[in-house]
Amino acid sequence: MNIVKKIKTLLKEAELYHSQGLMYEAIAKYNDATELIQKNEQLKNKQNLLEGISKKINVLNKDISKIELAPKKPEVSENIQDLIKKMYAFSPDMDEGAKALEGAVALAKFGQFKRAISDFNELLKRDSTRVDAAKNILRCHMALFSIDEAISQYEKWLLDDIFNPDHLNKIYIFFESLLNNEGVEKTLPKTKEQVDKVKVAVSSENDQVQISEPKDAGLEKSETVSEGEVESEAGSEDVLDVNSIGISVDSGPQKGHVYEFKVRFQLGKVVSLLIPSRDKDVIENFKIGSEIHDVQYYSNVGLFKGSGLVSAVKEITIGPLRGDYCVDIEVMVH
Amino acid sequence: MAILNLKKRQIECKIVYYGPGRCGKTTNMEHIYKSYKKQVTGEMISIDTEGDRTLFFDFLPMGLGEIKGFDVRVQVYTVPGQVQYRSTRKCVLKGVDGVIFVADSLAVRREKNMLSLKDLQHNLKEYGINIFKIPLVMQHNKRDLAGEGLPIMAVEQMERDLNRQLKVPSFPASAISGQGVGATLKECLKLTLISLKREMKLGQ
Numbered sequence: 414m415n416i417v418k419k420i421k422t423l424l425k426e427a428e429l430y431h432s433q434g435l436m437y438e439a440i441a442k443y444n445d446a447t448e449l450i451q452k453n454e455q456l457k458n459k460q461n462l463l464e465g466i467s468k469k470i471n472v473l474n475k476d477i478s479k480i481e482l483a484p485k486k487p488e489v490s491e492n493i494q495d496l497i498k499k500m501y502a503f504s505p506d507m508d509e510g511a512k513a514l515e516g517a518v519a520l521a522k523f524g525q526f527k528r529a530i531s532d533f534n535e536l537l538k539r540d541s542t543r544v545d546a547a548k549n550i551l552r553c554h555m556a557l558f559s560i561d562e563a564i565s566q567y568e569k570w571l572l573d574d575i576f577n578p579d580h581l582n583k584i585y586i587f588f589e590s591l592l593n594n595e596g597v598e599k600t601l602p603k604t605k606e607q608v609d610k611v612k613v614a615v616s617s618e619n620d621q622v623q624i625s626e627p628k629d630a631g632l633e634k635s636e637t638v639s640e641g642e643v644e645s646e647a648g649s650e651d652v653l654d655v656n657s658i659g660i661s662v663d664s665g666p667q668k669g670h671v672y673e674f675k676v677r678f679q680l681g682k683v684v685s686l687l688i689p690s691r692d693k694d695v696i697e698n699f700k701i702g703s704e705i706h707d708v709q710y711y712s713n714v715g716l717f718k719g720s721g722l723v724s725a726v727k728e729i730t731i732g733p734l735r736g737d738y739c740v741d742i743e744v745m746v747h
Numbered sequence: 748m749a750i751l752n753l754k755k756r757q758i759e760c761k762i763v764y765y766g767p768g769r770c771g772k773t774t775n776m777e778h779i780y781k782s783y784k785k786q787v788t789g790e791m792i793s794i795d796t797e798g799d800r801t802l803f804f805d806f807l808p809m810g811l812g813e814i815k816g817f818d819v820r821v822q823v824y825t826v827p828g829q830v831q832y833r834s835t836r837k838c839v840l841k842g843v844d845g846v847i848f849v850a851d852s853l854a855v856r857r858e859k860n861m862l863s864l865k866d867l868q869h870n871l872k873e874y875g876i877n878i879f880k881i882p883l884v885m886q887h888n889k890r891d892l893a894g895e896g897l898p899i900m901a902v903e904q905m906e907r908d909l910n911r912q913l914k915v916p917s918f919p920a921s922a923i924s925g926q927g928v929g930a931t932l933k934e935c936l937k938l939t940l941i942s943l944k945r946e947m948k949l950g951q
């Protein structure tokens with residue numbers, strides 16, 4: 414093949430790869446062509462050719478970075494959200510309420526918080542899901558960093574008459590430790606009468622809410638919970654609300670290291686953790702169906718130890734949490 | 748994990764298109780959507796990102812009508828092929844009943860095909876599914892590109908690379924023109940229904 418023909422072939426191939434969206438393959442062909450042109454002394458308008466190719470490569474590089482830096486998608490459209498619910502929350506043997514709850518949790522897991530809140534609000538109407546829905550609404554607000562919103566929602570519930578005193582107490586204990594966990598110091602009203610009287614004090618010099626990493630928030634909390642509250646919570650049949658968990662790595666180079674993760678959502682015995690993309694290494698330890706030994710659960714009534722069964726590991730690909738991982742762990746206490 | 752509703756005499760099963768990035772999974776589904784109007788029971792939903800790459804999945808609901816007294820419904824999904832969406836691919840595989848592996852015939856994508864097949868095997872395994880046992884069909888896509896002067900692999904080579912051990916039915920195709928697309932899906936549906944029937948018998 415003569416040299417001009419060879420170059421032409423390479424350029425055509427590069428174009429075709431580009432049209433297929435195969436950017437790196439296209440660049441490779443352009444590079445081959447460039448090399449060939451540079452080696453060839455007799456070639457006419459060599460400089461023009463090289464410049465033309467370099468422009469093409471620039472365009473490709475721009476396309477690549479566009480793809481790699483694709484803007485984060487906030488909430489996706491409603492029918493897609495419906496589909497996510499259906500996809501990630503189908504268990505044929507569950508009742509409607511439980512199914513709907515799982516669907517709403519699935520939405521929250523994928524960063525679709527607003528829609529999740531509206532779904533959870535619907536679930537407040539059912540006896541069986543009311544308390545779980547309320548807790549998750551508060552969690553969604555916190556995840557959106559709208560702590561004020563969470564607090565005013567809670568106060569509104571105190572004023573409305575949709576929860577019985579036992580429910581309200583559960584929500585109170587849960588919310589207080591959730592706030593605590595986020596480093597927000599406050600005194601929450603416990604009754605209708607206390608709303609308005611209590612001002613929310615936030616642990617910060619200016620008026621901004623500060624979010625701190627959870628340390629042993631759950632533990633600290635245990636010291637301040639009165640016995641009566643401990644009983645009412647621990648005596649109920651559902652699993653304790655877990656705020657964060659600590660996992661010790663038991664093998665590999667990281668052996669002995671304890672990772673701590675915040676619990677974003679909890680549905681019965683299953684807690685969902687949000688694992689930031691920077692902790693990707695840890696994900697490798699989470700295999701679906703495997704048991705994690707030596708787990709510390711920081712609950713609102715103190716620390717308890719146990720193990721956990723990994724029930725799901727998902728990468729969040731849409732919404733503001735894109736790139737992070739969502740891991741579901743079933744709490745097992747011995 | 749197909750959902751069987753004996754009362755309503757309804758079966759719902761899930762087929763997933765798998766394969767490396769840019770191999771033509773979404774294009775396959777687009778062709779099905781356009782050409783099988785009678786079987787398509789709803790809109791095709793695509794969630795994609797920059798450069799038409801699938802971000803989350805594509806989804807197409809289909810109905811095959813009544814088979815042996817059962818109303819058979821099929822949910823078809825494609826996975827995002829880009830390497831970084833590994834966990835999403837696994838998510839989409841959840842509850843899968845049958846898989847179509849789309850391989851790219853372009854010689855430059857040879858390694859990508861093999862890596863993707865490995866990734867499929869790995870992800871299935873995490874759900875306790877053996878790649879040798881699940882209904883699986885292979886497609887050698889983009890055969891048309893030979894005519895454009897791009898180096899493409901011979902079918903024999905692709906079979907050696909990808910199907911030597913699996914020995915599943917495979918089809919040459921050009922998703923862009925639609926050639927081979929229907930045949931691939933039909934074979935996968937056939938295998939899936941046979942396998943479901945067997946499972947149902949075992950369950951009785």
Ligand SMILES: Nc1nc2c(ncn2[C@@H]2O[C@H](COP(=O)(O)OP(=O)(O)OP(=O)(O)O)[C@@H](O)[C@H]2O)c(=O)[nH]1
Pocket residue numbers: 432433434766767768769770771772773774775799800801802825826827828829888889890891892920921922923924
């Ligand atoms: N010539 C030709 N081009 C094809 C064929 N199938 C797909 N393409 C092209 O290949 C590119 C990628 O196709 P998609 O269907 O988006 O690929 P995909 O597998 O869904 O890609 P991801 O979503 O990133 O995993 C597009 O430019 C298509 O037009 C084919 O059979 N022949």
Ligand SMILES: [Mg+2]
Pocket residue numbers: 772773774799800801825826827828
């Ligand atoms: Mg696609």
